[in-house]
Amino acid sequence: MKFLYKLPQRQFPYQDLIETNAKRTRLDKEYNLIDTGIFDDDRYWDIFIETAKEADDPDELLFRVTAYNRGPEPAPLHIVPHVWFRNTWAWGREEAELKPSISKIGPATAQSKHYKLGDRYFQLSPSPGAGSSGDDVLPELLFTDNDTNYKELWGVKNKTPYVKDGIHRRIVDDQRDAVNPNNTGTKCAAWYAFDEDEGVPPGECAVVRFRLSRRNDGFLDEELFDDIVEQRRAEADEFYHRISPLPMADDLRNIQRQAFSGMMWCKQYYHFVWDQWANGDPGMPPPPPGRKAIRNKEWKHMYLDDILSMPDSWEYPFFAAWDSAFHCITLAMIDPDFSKKQLDLFTREWYMHPNGQLPAYEWNFGDVNPPVHAWSLFRVFKIERKMYGREDFDCLERVFQKLLLNFTWWVNRKDADGKNIFEGGFLGLDNIGVFNRSDPLPTGGVLEQADSTGWMGFYCLNMLNICLELAKRRRIYEDMASKFFEHFLMISDAMQYRSEGESKPLWNEEDGFYYDAISWGGPWSHQMPVRSLVGLIPLYSTLTLEPEIINRLPAFKKRVEWFIKNRKETAERNIASISKRGQGDRLLLSLVNEDRLKRIMTKMLDEDEFLADHGIRSLSKYHKDHPYSMDVNGQKYEVAYLPGDSDSGLFGGNSNWRGPIWLAVNFLLIESCQRFHLYYGNDLKVECPTNSGDFMHLGHVAEELQHRLQHLFARGDDGRRAINDGNQMLDFDPNWKDYMWYHEFFDGDTGRGLGATHQCGWTGLIAKMIHDTG
Incomplete structure (x- = not known):
């Protein structure tokens, strides 16, 4: 993996960003870092951070940092790799003897000890110097504890004399007593100072190599180290080329490769335990008494301790359920196992609410996002089958079973009148509506949402698709397929055609578009003619049924034929292909007919x-x-x-x-x-x-x-x-x-x-x- 960080050589323009943006209105463009001129004259560093593994040992991690001075003059640079333990000991939930440690055991080697992870060695190589002397730059190992500086923040005594900002104070403020002279702690840094002869010359680079290993081999062999990194790079290039082997422009291949890279870098460890958040920790002051009654109070079962795909680990470092479903499509192309684990996680009992709702995101687990997990599940299944030749029916069936609970939650909670017209609420589209869709309507009544009903039709068809796939192996799923087939037709019929005396449908015949409507019950409703994505989402609810699949499933075929015969009006209104089969003799299920x-x-x-x-x-x-x-x-x-x-x-x-x-x-x-x-x-x-x-x-x-x-x-x-x-x-x-x-x-x-x-x-x-x- 490779990461690029562009580091300005000038002072960071915090005040400029704050003051200039404060003068702008919401109608003006945002004043960004790149607008400040901080990169003018190329006065910045291009810092490439590469990570590789040894072929025979996946726990052997090699890191190479290469920093190029893009500016016109020499510039000093300090590269300070860190290794530390996440603080699990300060909260009163672990025995004192379980506290991990990192200690210096050689001029450029530190040993870490952990009761679960065992021993690891943080080994660093001398770096070729950038000055005229030609001397190597040796790292200075610094140690402190990964504990909060209470004195600095709140004016109270620290629990340890060496706290987490000690390394910063040692390097930036020259506070030598800020780090542990005994060369031990729970946080360690290797300080490389490239400051001889005013620093790294223009156009030149500083290179730092280090590794985290189970072995203690002393100083690193730089040539062997670079050979391994280059070998992994070549293998990665070959892998990504095989992902899309057809000829394409180099620019497009680069765009695709960087998109994959971004997906990998947006993985993040995420830890949230509702009980600990609400009730506090034994080793800390209790939280405010009102915490238990505020947001997420109905999600007491939440216990999250996983690697998740984040929307943006840089700016949005928390999960969003419907975002995650889309992430899994791209990730399935390069790592289908991770995609499947993500989809499985959100339906597990420590994520999914006992009533079947999927958690939305951390600021409101109970908000409602579009139901896209069934679609993502089946797409990941098909991507893995097409690209890797594998069919994971166990995953497909396991997650499907849990999604049945979620589907039932939607039907019971978001269809207020039992008419198969849904008022989903927020649905991830923020400000798309006239009103805030997470709040009660100022008009009274219920917002009947074309997109919510479209999403549910989409959900229903994807569940049907999964049933048909599973029924190829286990015929019991034919009955479930029949259930979703008929449920979809009920949703479709309700969206297009209301019974006499009921409110108008969501389709506007004059405009030829779907709109949301406010319903006050019975025939009283009001369409809001806003042409938005809301009116396009019903297009998602479309499925073609292949004749060979129908013919392989006699129970499902029999039920479909019964429905067409005995519910003829409903079938003719909602199955576009009753009287006319499509290409390949296919049937079409869709919320939207041809006209x-x-x-x-x-x-x-x-x-x-x-x-x-x-x-x-x-x-x-x-x-x-x-x-x-x-x-x-x-x-x-x-x-x-x-x-x-x-x-x-x-x-x-x-x-x-x-x-x-x-x-x-x-x-x-x-x-x-x-x-x-x-x-x-x-x-x-x-x-x-x-x-x-x-x-x-x-x-x-x-x-x-x-x-x-x-x-x-x-x-x-x-x-x-x-x-x-x-x-x-x-x-x-x-x-x-x-x-x-x-x-x-x-x-x-x-x-x-x-x-x-x-x-x-x-x-x-x-x-x-x-x-x-x-």
């Missing part, structure tokens, strides 16, 4: 509405000149097109679903087009873009969307990347132009990267799109 599909596509593929140069917008550009507003008791609620950052503080103001492009939801739209094409084939063509005069089948529409999304990252004919927003240095500087940020979302007009800059999680899906299309 509605065409009408939705007319808007989705209109460049004045949803279709942008770089994908599908989350809100139609129509609302730029036609904002939707609603007055409730004298307060105005409005939705307008905002292609960039949010202009409100809703959900912290750092996320926006009113115009920007989000890769995860685009990915699902692409898959939906592909599934429709499986049924309709080349017979169904739509204008793309709308009003262009160019018609293409939905398979080509899917490819067009993938290529547009790739152009967020790929260089254009002018050498620029859309995500960089015209920044000259990012686009053309040889030390910047080949590196990408994988942003959280993207400007709906320009493709400019927005939000978290390292959100490789679901933005990493670009790797799968490149794999599929090149």
